[in-house]
Each structure stands twice: as C-alpha cells, then as structure tokens.
Amino acid sequence: MFLTHIWLIPLLPAVGAAVMFFFGRRLQKATVSAVCVGSIVLAFILACGAVWQYSAWSSTSDNFHKPYQTILCTWLGSDTGHLNYRTQDGSPAPLQADVGFLLDPLSSIWLLFVTGVGMLIHIYSTGYMAHEGGYYRFFGYLNLFMFSMLTLILANNYVLLFVGWEGVGLCSYLLIGFYFHRKSASDAAAKAFIVNRIGDAGFLLGMFFIAWYFGSLRFIEVTHIAHSGRFSIGDPIITAATLLLFVGACGKSAQLPLYIWLPDAMEGPTPVSALIHAATMVTAGVYMVARSNALFVLAPTSMKTVAIVGALTAIFAASIGLVQNDIKRVLAYSTVSQLGYMFLALGVGAFAAGVFHVFTHAFFKALLFLGAGSVIHSMSGEQDMRNMGDLGHRIPITHRTMFIATLAIAGIFPFAGFFSKDAILWETWSREGGAYRFLWYVGYATALMTAFYMFRLMYLTFHGRPRMSHEAEHHIHESPMSMTVPLIVLALCAVGTGWLGWPHSLGGSDRFTKFLEPVFAGEARVLQEEGRTSQLVAGVEEQHNSSTEWLLMALSLAAAGLGWGMAWRSYRHADKGYTEPIAAAVPPVYDVLLHKYYVDEGYDYVFTGRRKLGNVRLGVLGLGTASAWFDTHVVDGAVNAAGWITRLTGTISSWWDKWIIDGIGVNGPATLARILSYPARLFEWGLVQWYALVMTAGLVGFVFYYVYR
C-alpha cells in the first residue's frame, strides 16, 4: 500500500504548496501551519511506511536486494517515439523521461532524513516565523522545496532528478531572497542562482553524454549497462560524463570553486539555512554522485578529482571558519567543510561512509542551525558573536542541545560525528592500499580545525562575559516550545544516529553499510578488479587492521580534544574587545582568512568584472566594455570612414555636376538622370502596396514558369 502509492509522498507537500499559493493570502496563520506542517508529517509517516514495506519487499527471495520502481507515465517523449535520437552505436533510441519513482536503500536513507528533519524544521518554523510577514509565502516555499527535494531523491531517471534539482534550486533562490526588500538578501539569492546555473550546465551536458552513450536515462538501466562489463575502466567518454556530473554536484553541494554562494545564502531565514543549506539540498550533489556510483567507479580519474576537490574544500572552508564572527557564517563554512568530507569519502570509493556522514551530518548540522536560530531569536536578531556571551544559563535548552551537536560535529566519542568522520578517515587511510593516504592528513587537519572553531563558537556564544548592549540583555528569553522541542528531538538524533554505524573494530556490526550494500555492491566488485590489475594489495579493507584503526581513532579524538582545549584557553573569559589568537599570532594569515582568501574579490575581478583590475575590466562586464570599445573605435570608425568617403564622393560629384554636366549639356542630363534613377526608385518607392505589386509580379512569374515550363 505505502509502496505502490509512493507518489503520494512528494504530492502531499506539492498540494500544501499549491494551497498556499492560491489561497494562502486569505488563510489564518494557524491554518497555514496546519496545512503545511500536516502535509509534511503525513509525508513522513508515508515515508516510514514505504521504507518499512520496502525492506520487507526486498528481503523476499523474488526481489532480493532489488530496487523498487514504479512508473506513472511518460512526460517527455512518448512510446511512439517522436523524440528520437541516435545513440553512440548508431541505433535510434526514444528519449523517454518518466514520472517514475525508485526506492532502494540509498533513496530510503535520504527519504527518511529529508522528511524527518524537514518535519522538525517545519515545526520549528511555526515558532520562529510566528511574527514575520509573508508567513504563508514562507511555508508555501518550504513545501514546494520539500516537493522538489522528494522528487529529486525518488526520481527513477536523470531527467526527473534534474527537475527536482532545478526545483530545489528555485526554492533555494526564493527562500534566500525571502526578505527581498533587503538588498543583500536579493543579491545573495541571485548569486546562489547564478552559481548553481554554472553547475547545472555541467550536469545537463553530463546527462546528454549518458543518454548518448547508454541510450537510456533510467538509473536501473544505466547501472545495469555499466555493470555489464561493456565498458573498460577509464573509458574516456564515461570519464568526461562523470566529470561533468561532478561539476553539477560542485555547484549544488558548494564545492571548490563554486562554494561561494553558500555563505551568502545565510541571508535567508534561519530554518531555511538549517533545512536547505545544511541538511538536505546541499547533499543533493552527494546523492547524485552516489547514485551514479556505477559510472564513477568506471572512471578512476573522476574519482581522484572528486576526492581531491573534496579534501581541499574541507580544509579550505574549515580554515575560513576559524575566524568568522557571524554565528551563521561559521556554521555555513562548517557545512562546506563537512560536504568536502563527504566528497572525499565518495572520491576514495567509500560511498557508504560518505552517505553515513550525510546522514549524521543532517541531524547535528540542522540542530546547530536551529540552535543558532534560537540564539538569534533570543538576541532579537543579533548575529555577531562578538556581541554575545554568557548566554548559557539564560537559554539553557538551546545551550545544552547545541553543546551536544558541537560534540557530535567535533567527533567526540560516542556522538554521531565520531563514527561517520572516523569511517571516512579510516577509509581514506586504507583504501587501495593507501593510495589516498596524503588526503588523510588533510582530513585530519580539518578535524582539528573543526573542533576548534566549533568550540570557539560555543564559548563565544554561551560562556565568557556578556558583551551585548543592556536593552538586548534585558530581552533575552528562551524560545517557545515549538522551537525547543525540535531541538531536543534533533539532539537525541545527534547522539543516537551514529550508533547505526558502530564499526566492526569497536565490536559493532556497522548496520548502515550493510543496509546500503545492494546499491554499492557492483562498485565494490569493480574496485577489487581494478585493485588486482594495478598490482596493489587487494582486500586491505577486508582485513580490518584493528590496531591501526584504533590508533587513528585515538589520534582523531586527540585532535578534537586539542581543538577543544585551544578554544577553551582562548575564549573562556572572552570579554569586550577580546583578541583572536590567530590575529595575535600571525596577523596576515588572520587577515586573509577573515576575507575568505579574497575569493569573492577575485571572482569580481576575474569573472564578473564588477571591479576593475587597474584600468581594465575583466569577466562579463569586461567583455561588455571591450565590445563597447570595439563598437566605438572599430565599427564606428568604419562607419565614419564610409561617411567620409561618401562625403568625398559627394564633393567630387557635385564638382562634376557643376562643372562638367552643366557645362556640357543643358536639359538633357537632368532627364537622363531621372530615367537612369527610375529602376532604383522602383525598390524604395515608399508606397507599401508597390511592394505587394512586386510580390504579385513575382507570383505571376512563378506561376508562368510552372505552367509553361
């Protein structure tokens, strides 16, 4: 029942959104909340039911480990094949994009946490947005986002996934620009939209490659063909396709160099940051790469690119996060950094570990954002950590839940982050016999930084001396129930979800990886083959060198502790005008970090051209300047030259007219000139019907030719 009507899950929020857009303006706030939150709660229940049924269904012998697919209809192209194209082997294939839904372990995980976290954030938003204008609009957008996201993760082909992909992009744009009267917000929205377009272009191209190369866009068929062994490892077309797909993922999941929109996206309301820019939408890239794992394992170059980009993003963003002062920006850079971790995991082939980190991250990052939102709420809109401090006992629930989340993200045992992060680090260390070991160091350093900036945030916000103004201090209050309850639920998840992936080395059974095995089974096989062919020690990961793993765990725990300690030392007593330790130690580095490596400025110089480099504009605007210059100097020059020549000829002819014609003939020349000019006049008479007459004459000629041919 749940499984066959899986289409209801995305439909429910869509209905909610439709209700909001058509009738929202007239509805009471209570009704709006009831409709929107209700639809998500229903969707969550349906999702749970569907996953539960699926697990029962896929454990039957007939359908063992098969994905469940249901196709409602075909919306692009049709069975009669009007939109045919030729695949790479020359055979015609119909371009088919179905409204079809696919449920397998991978999408199950996304389905569960998207609806679950989404539900909590909806509830939270009823409290957070209670006093804002555009209440129905906000919930309409949120529901529309849920619809798009669910379409994205339940799609059974790339095209429908792309529909959801664009849908979430649109909703992200709308929600970032929710306070559209604020210039910065609308700018941030436009920025997010444009940067995402760059990635989407890559994704589209990649999709075309796949359609052309595989003749289908359905995941099941593509995976099947990829596993069939028809393609060699390192096939250049597949490499190109996967690289293009990864460009798309970079845009959506904010990886280098397209990460720049995410920090700016914090202009949106905080629940949006929590839902879209931390927990769900930004993981769409991860989902897409994981979904295409069968292709990626055929392209080692792409895998390496993914791993390296991921690792670089992780440390890059983490280092910026060290010095930011805006509480939401710190979390934003932290998100970028954690997404880097996920890609690192995907790149080294540890898909399950990456997905595991997505799962745990969704909970604790959502919790962090919601906590931050609660802090901002209690501070009446203040976001700068320099003006906070000593909030710990004034908003205890927020403080405690956020502390749990911080422990989780820093990787303290036994909180969720510890397990997922260690799984990634361990896989990075051990995969392919240590080929990626250099990235482990990057990841390790990132872990240290993560602990530092997260505890820096905690101390600056909740401990130290109060640094806010008096009236602000007076207004501090704990948030309402509708906000704190989701915080508590998420805090429980932040503790507990990690235990699903309790590693073997610690005596656990790692249920999570086992659950995902059907999806990544093929991937494991290909990797093994590759390992064999490249003469490396195969099956390192099979041996589970426990002692090494324990050592690594201890090291990362130590890093977390070290970061904590450093933060404690520096910010424990932070008072007004405290000094940043980095600024004190190496001011130039602090400066560079505070300005985010001047990347935005660089883009402004190089790509958009909003700023001049010396005297020259580069980028898009530069192109405009250049063409303007070309127009004034070259084109107009040519025109002027033509004019000059015309004038010259005019002078000559007038001279000729005056001296030669008038000198020679008296009446004849004028008549002659008129007769001579008549044919030319025929074409520019100015009487519209003359043109019609000429056309008719042409028609006469045409018919004449065909009659008396």
Place this chain on the structure above:
Amino acid sequence: MNSIVQYIQSYLASDKTPGAAGNMFWALVYIMLVFVGLSVAVIAMNWLERKILAHMQVRLGPMRVGPHGLLQPIADAIKLLLKEDIIPAEADGLIFWMAPFIVVLAAFTVFVVVPFGPTHAITDMNIGILFMLGVSSLSVLGIVMAGWASNSHYPLIGALRSSAQMVSYEVAMGLAVVSAILMTSLNATGTGTLSMIGIVQAQQAQGEWFIFKFFPLGLIAFFIFAVAMVAETNRAPFDLAEAESELTAGFHTEYSGFRWSLFFLAEYSAMIAVSSIAVTLWLGGWLRPFPNLLSGGIWELVFSFFPGVTFLFFAAICFYNTVRMPKHPLFRIQTIGLAAFGVVLALIGLVLFIPAVSMRVQDIFWFATKVAAFMYLYIWYRGTFPRYRFDQLMQMGWKVLLPMGLGVLILTASVALLQQKLWHP
C-alpha cells in the same frame, strides 16, 4: 399523394431528429414550433418578469390590461408595432436597419440544435455545442453595428462596452463548456462528443448530471458558466451596457418601435438559449430527476403525471384568483377572462394526462422546467443585485472566472486521466 403521406410518416417511425433523418417536412414543422414556442415564451417571460419583480418590490405590477395584466405584453407588442420607426438622420441607414435582424437571427438560429428531447430537436449536429457558441457569438456583431450605426455617443460607448463584455466572458464560458465536454469522454471508448444530444445521453449513461460530476469540479464549472451567461446576455448585475446611470439605454438608445422590440426579443431569446446550454451541459437536459435511481414502471407513471399536474396547479391558481376578483360590474370581463384562461390551462393539463401525449411531451416539460428555473434566477438577480462597475466587471471576467475556468479544466482533465490511469489501468 400516398408517397407524400409516407414521406411525412416516415420520420415518425425513425428514432432521430428530423434534421438527422433528413426529413424536410418535419424539420419545417419543428422550426415553426420552436419559433412560435419561443415567441410565446418571450411574451410570457415579459409578463412574468414584471410581475415577479413587482412583487419582490412590494408593488403589484401591471394589473389593468387583462386580468392581473395578463394581456399587458400583447398590448405592449401592439403598441410597439404601431409606433413610428424612427431612423435618425445622421445614422447609417442600411446598417441601422440590419443590426436588430442580425441579433435576432443569431439568437434564434441557436435553437436549431437545442435538444428538447432525444428526438425533439430540429437537428443534431456533431459540432452542436460549437455551433451554439459560434452562432450566439455572432450577436456581438449586431450590437456593435447597432451602436455604430446610430451615430451617437451613448450607443457607441454602450456597444463597445457590451461587446467587450461579451467577448471577454465568452472565454470563461468556453473554458467551462470544454470541461463539461471533457466529462462526456468518460466511457469505455474514451471518446467524447460535441453533439448536444450526445452530451445529454452521456449524462444518462454515466448516471449523473455533470453538475455533480467530480464534485465540486462540475459544480464550479457550472457556476462559471452561470455567471458568464448572465454577463453574456447583458443582464443585471452585469447590465451596465444598457442601464448604467450614465448611458441611458446603451446600444439601442436610438431605436424605437418595431426595431427596438426586436432587440427585446433577441435579449430574451438569448437568455433562453444560454439557459438551454446550461441545462443541456450540466443539468441533464431533458432527463427527468433521478432517471437511474427511481426507474421502473411505477416511477415512470408517477413522473409522467408531472406535466399535467403542473398545468392543473396553474389552473387552480387562476380559479382561486377568479374567486377573489372584486364583485363589481367593471371587473366582470376580467373575471370571465381569467376563468377562461384557467379553463384553457386545465384543459391542457387534462390532455397531458393522456399517456400517449404525456410520454411524448414529458421530455420537453422537464427541459422547459429547468430553463424556467434559470429564467427565475435572472429575474431574481435583477431584483437583488446592484450593478457592477465596468472595471470590476472586467476584473471579474479576466482575473476571477478565467483562471477559475482554466483551473477547473486542468483539474477535470487530470482527475479524468488519473481515474483512467491509476484506478482503472
């Protein structure tokens, strides 16, 4: 001779409309019947509107000409026919002369396809509803011509307003009609029909009037049509082309006498025409109430009594009022007249009890009853509503009814599709 009789009789055996059967004689007879019936209906409507409106407004209405003013419309008609037919000096004579005929022609031609019963229609076209919409839209031409040819400002503005109004509301109307046509395709073959008779038969086959189909979609579509049809006929509360306090009488300000009465005739027959469309599309046309639920011999019999009973009821009202007439020599003729009228009604009622007659006429009775309900609505609106302002009217047409119509159309289509694809694959 014999062959002519055969020709005449041949139609009676067939189960078709005269047009479909290709029988010229009966087609002509039907045309005459419809024309006469329509004229009578317009006259009756004129009287009813005055009386009902008057009673709504706590007054009596016409009381002098004939008993309870029954002969008033006839007196008016005679007066109008005898009046001088003024054509303004500066008017464009030919067009001024032609305009009312075009309007009347458009309003009457529509009735070619109106199905008063499964066989009681002049003809049945397979593009019936399209034909009706098309021909009724021709009356805009007459209005524009009338307004322009009068060579006067008020008629011109009135004509522009009313034609703009009619053209805009036609769009919403068309959308509502399409959503009803979509419902006809919900059968095994999946093919719908545009034929008026086919539409009613589809309702019969599906066992429900389209107004209840996909509740509330059918109802909304019907509602859109019901609003648009009032605007389409320039009646209150959308009558601002005619009676806006600043436009005297709109496009027919300069008309008088016979030509004015043609406009009057056209307006009322257009009202009947659009009501017929509404009845056909949503209210099951000639079908009697609950034909599927309350079927069987007994119910057939009971329902076949309705026409006769109705006429007897009217006759009873006449007799009651006859008794209540003032006993005064001046009122003697009126009293007798009313009694005679009652007798005529009673006789008609009695004739209608003859099974052969009642079976044949029952369809027409139900159709006429439904149309009459609409006519009452028209009068009711006029007594109740203030007038819209022109911009509000346009806003209503384009910003309310059109989106609603589109939405209903899309929803109807998707529901129909879902019904076919998901629950009955």
Place this chain on the structure above:
Amino acid sequence: MLHITTLHYLVLGAALFLLGVIGVLTRRNVVIVLMSIELILNAVNLNLVAFSRLWGGLHGQIFAIFVITDAAAEAAVGLGILIAFFRNKETVNIDEVNLLKW
C-alpha cells in the same frame, strides 16, 4: 446540373484570391487592405479543405485551422499597429505609412 468536383472549389478559391490581391494592391484604406488579406487567407483555406476532401485525409483541415490561427494573430498585430499609426497620424491611409519609425 454538373457534378461538383474539386476543380470547382479551386476556381472559387482562385477567384477569391484574385479579389483579395486586387484589394491589397489598389485600396488606400489600411483597414480594407487588412480585410483583403483575410480574403486571401480564406481562399487558401478553401483550397486546403478542398484538397483534404480530395485525398481523404485531415491534414488539409488541420492546416486550415493553423491558417485561421495565424490570421487571428495577424489581425491582432495588424490592427494594433493600425491604432498606433492612427494615433500619431490621424489617418488610415496606407500612402502615409512611409516611415519605419515614429
């Protein structure tokens, strides 16, 4: 009487077409010129439907429907231009349409 063949329709269409052409070529009133264009389009439609009847397919009728659609678009735009033109020049004579821009 004669049997009516496709050729009859074609001749009728040709006659209408010629009337339209004459109207377009000779009248000065823009409105009438536009109406003559409608005549031409209708002549073409008649041919299309006649051929559709001849070959027993419906493609000709579909083309006729498309032509009617185009005629609607043409009329709307043409009359829009006409109104703009009239507003500026206070005339509807086609002779005065001799600027590309105003």
Place this chain on the structure above:
Amino acid sequence: MIAKLKGSYGSGIQALTYAGQNYILVDRSLIPDLLHVLRNEEQFDYCVDITAVHYPNRDKPFDVLWVLYSFARNERIRVTTQISDGETLPSSVPIWPGANWLEREVYDMFGIKFDGHPDMKRILLPDGWKGHPLRKDYPILQQDTEWVQINLGIESGQ
C-alpha cells in the same frame, strides 16, 4: 483668549457678547494676521461660515464676518470687520479650503472681492449677471432683464 489677543493687537479688537454668544469686532488691518492666529494658535480649525451684512448708511457699509469653530475647545467665535465699498479682503482659502465657495457667494451677493482667491467668480447667479442682490439698494423685484433676454430669449423671468 480675548485678553491675549487684545494684548497682542491692542485697541483694534473689541470683544462683544449678545444673547450669550461671543463675537469680536476687528479692525480691517488686523484681519490677515488675526485669522492666521485663530487658525494656527487658537485651533479654530473649522470655518463654519463667511457672510456679510450691508448697512448702506454707514461710513463703512459692509460688515464681513467669519463664524469659526474649534473642535479642540468646542467653542464658536465670530469675527466681524467693517469695510467700505470697493475695498477687498484677503482670501482665507489658504487657511480654510472650505472657505472657497463661501467667499464666492459673498462676492456674488455683495460684490466684495477677496484677494488671492483661486477662482473668484459668481456661484449662484449666472456669470454675466449685473448687480449684487443682497445689497440693500437692490430691490426685491429687480432682475437683469438684459441678461434674461439674451440668454433665455424671453422678455422677462417674472
């Protein structure tokens, strides 16, 4: 209030009472200032009426009076001034827009002009009419026969 006004304007103001109603008699020269003061400082924000009385035997034959009301104080006051024939008064339309038609009526009936009025023309009588009917030297049966003949084409309107 009267005392205050007297203090600032001196002998130009006479405060009078009749039948329990207060009114002040003001010198013509004080009128522009005084009306502003009454509107802006004393909150007489509602100009109830402007009218005139004709005393043909007096030195300054016209009494012009403003009836003012203050919403804040719930109090009325009448301001009266005397002017001679042909003398003009400042228009109070900039002070009370509602004085527009009232001043036009005074002009129409008495021939007293107001300087700075946006549209100083007759209001109740037709534009070309001769004479000002509410003056005492205008008999009750008099009419502008010329105007009636030209405009209505009849001999007399009576």
Place this chain on the structure above:
Amino acid sequence: MAPVATPFFFYLLSGIMLIGGILVITRKNPVHSALALIVTLLAQASIYLMLYAPFVAGVQIILYAGGIMVLFLFVIMLVSIDRSIKERQFNSQWVVGIIAATALGGLFIAAFTKGDKIFPEHVLPMVENDNTQNIATLLYGQYMFAFEIASLLLLVAIIGAVVMAKKRI
C-alpha cells in the same frame, strides 16, 4: 447530415462569396466592407460543411466571424473614418495592380486547364461523425509541436498587440 442538392448550394454560396468579396474591395465605408466580408466568411463556413469539414466550419464561425471581424469592427470604430471616406479610395497605381491581378488570374486558369487531369475522378468517402475526434487526435499527436508553436505565436501576437495599442504601458 449528408449534403443535399450540392450543385445548387455550391453555386448559391459561391455566388454569395464572390459578390461579398467584390463588395469588400469596392465599398467606401469600411464598416460595409467588414459586413460584406462577414457574409463571405459565413458562406465559406457553409462550403466547409459541404466539404465534410464541420469542425473547420465551426472554427471559422467562432474565430473569424465572431472574433476577428469583431476586432475589425472595433478598430474601425476607434479610428475615425470620416476623413478617409471622403478621400480618394484607390491609390495611384490601381491600373497596374488590376493588370497584375488579371495576369495572375489568367495564369491560374491556364494552370487549371493544363493540370485538370491530375486529380482523381472519385473523391474518397469521408466519415463525418469522427471528424472532430480525428482532428483532435492529429492535432494533439502528430502536430503537437506545430500546435505549441501556434499557441506561442498567439501569445506573442497578444503581447505585441497590447504593446502597440496601449497608450502608456
């Protein structure tokens, strides 16, 4: 409804059409021209009925007679036509125009006489009752793309007309 008395109606209707067409191009007053054109269009709709094309006939009535011609009448009333009625009706090149048209007509006749033989003698039978359905199937199937393009064209035309006719946007 099988057509009856085809030759009679054909000649009647084509006569109406031709007279209407001549009136369209010769009347001084554009309103009269427009009315003549409406008559022509209605007669043509009837000819469509004779050609077993009821749907096209319906579209012709609704769109042409009911829509486009109303638009024409509207515009004629908006622009004042008094001046143009009093002016010269034909332009300076009317002789050339008529000659060109006559030449074209002659060539048409020549073409018909030459190509008379290419038409099949018997026209195919058509089933009228399915006409609308079949057209719908074709229109939403094979001609889907053209249909969409046509709708786009109409949209553009609407916007264009509004932009041009509106006083200030």
Place this chain on the structure above:
Amino acid sequence: MTESDSALSHLDLETPEKPFLDANELVINMGPQHPATHGVLRVILRLDGEKVLGLECVIGYLHRGVEKIGEHRTYTMFNPYVDRMDYVAAVSNGLGYCETIEKLLNVEAPPRAQYVRVILTELNRIASHQLWLGTHALDIGAITPLFYTFRDREEILKIYEKYCGARLTTHAFRIGGLQYETYAGFEQDVRNFLNFFLPKIDEYEELLTTNRIWVERTRNVGIISGKDCIALGVTGPVLRASGVKWDLRKAQPYANYKNFDFDIPIGQNGDTYDRYLVRVAEMRQSVRIIEQAVEAIPEGPIMAKVPKVIKPAVGEVYHSIEAPKGELGYFVVSDGSTQPYRVRVRPPSFVNLQALDKMCRGQLVADVIAVIGTLDIVLGEVDR
C-alpha cells in the same frame, strides 16, 4: 503661515499626468438634467478615458433668493420659506429657524413643545436618510431598496399629515413652541411606527450591507479623511464616517437633546461604504431617541410667552443645529423692526458639495455617481 501650509499640503492635488502623445483629455457635462445628479446639478468632468482628472460643479439653477426674501418678510412670515430649502428634511429647517429667533427673543419653548419637536425632528432624520438610501442604491443599480424605503417613509409622512396636515413641507413649529397640540393617539402612532420600523432597518441592511457587489461598488470609493473634512468644512454623516466623532446634538446640545441617551456612530475609512453604515446606524440612534422622548413626554403648555408681533431688540445671533445632512446654521441680524435685517442660512449641502472634487479625483466616472449619491445633497438647499 508655514504651519497652515502644511495643514493644507495634502489638499494640493497633484497635477494630472500629461497624456501621452495625443491630448485626449475629455471634458464632458454631467447634468444639469441627468438621472443621477439628484436635481439640477451640473458637473463638468475632466476625464482621461474613464478616470476623473478633476471636476467642477456648476450650481444655482434652483436659486430662489431665499435670503433676500427673508429680508422682506416678518419673522413669522418667513418661517414657511425655510421648509422649501431642504424639502426632504423640512422639519429640521424649521426647528433651526425657530430656535434662532427664540434665542434672539431670549425665550425658550416649554418642555412639552421641546419633546414634540425632538420626536418630529428625529422622525424627519429617519425620513431623510431613507430617501437618501433608496436613491443612492438606485444610482448604483439596486432597484429594490428604493421601494422598500419609500414604503416605510410613507408611515412617517402619515404621522406628519395627521399632525399638521402636510406631508412634506410641514411648517410644524412656531416661534416659541408649537401651534398645534398633538392629536389623540400621537404617541401610540409613533410607538407603532418604531415597532414597525426597527425590523425594516435590518431588512435594508440584509439587502445591502453584506452584498458583495454593493461593497465592491462603495468600499474605497470617494475616500476623504477626517482632516480634509474639517479643512473643507464638511459636516454631518460624511464627517462622522471619516472618523471624527462630532455631532452638534452632543457637542453643543440644543432643544433638549441633553436629556437623551444616544451614541454617535462613526466610520473608519471615510469611504462611501462607511457613510452608508453611519447613516444606517444613525437611523437606529434616532429610533432610540424617539423611544425615550415618547416615554418621557410631559404635559403642559405648548407655547411660550411670545408677543403677538415679534420685534426683537437690535442684535445678531448665529445658531446651528445638526440637520440630517450636517450643520445647518442661521445667522439673523435684527434692527429692531418686525422684519429681520439680514437672514443668512449656512446650508450643509452647499458646503459638503465642495468636497466632491476632492473625493472624485482619480476615480472612475461610475464612481462619481456613487459619490454624488453618498454626499446626500439636496439642490434646493444648495441653491436656496
């Protein structure tokens, strides 16, 4: 000066937009004979399409020189003339005139006369509002309320007819009291009327108040703010609908209104709909006043001691009452003779009509009709 400027700046209507290319600014005449101008009002409208850019009222078509006549009649003889100004609220006019002269004579009408005066005046207020409601609704296209209101107004006219013999121009009051004692059963008639009338108000409201079309036609049409009203001297229900709680019956009680308990209904937006609501509410308040007056009507004389020949001392008096249309004021100058030296009438309709331009700018032509209706002017009073 500066402050008064700022008080007026909101009235400086923005100059109309310049038409694009062609100057098709249309000037049309509405009236003096037009179904929707309630008499012989002529309005010159300056239009851009259907939008009103500005308008000018031309009045005086009904000018009868009432003030001049007053100077040539004795105080008593002039009394019937005032009934002819606002002929739908004749009783109010008479009350104002009689009270002014009484003030001039320094007499006061006896209590019984005061009570009867209040009853008749409030009945008259109801009648005036009914007539307004019916015609206003008719202008906007609702034909039925007209018949309802006329039916109910008939009952009031019947009471008048029984009391003084006239239905419209009643001449009911005399200087110093009443001429006639009330007829037997007067109180019962009034009570019957009140019982009959209260449900009828609900009937009117049922027809209009929640009628969507009525609301759309009247809401946000002809908005005028309280500040503008005061600046333009607009009084009566129009002022109260703009949110100013001001009623002469409460602010400066005359007759014996201070003995009665009633509320002043006010509106918020100052649009046509609010004015409708205010007037309907005023009818209810009038009913309340009459109920109290009928119960408390005392026995006693109906005329004060007034000399046979009325010759007030030299002096001048301004007295105003709250007529159904607004503040109706009389300014009477006495030179000690039997005829008033000068009678000045401050007519509410005349002053209120000035606001028409302000209220109509930027609206559509159809709204002008609604606004003229909602101002409730009577041309007899405007032109006098």
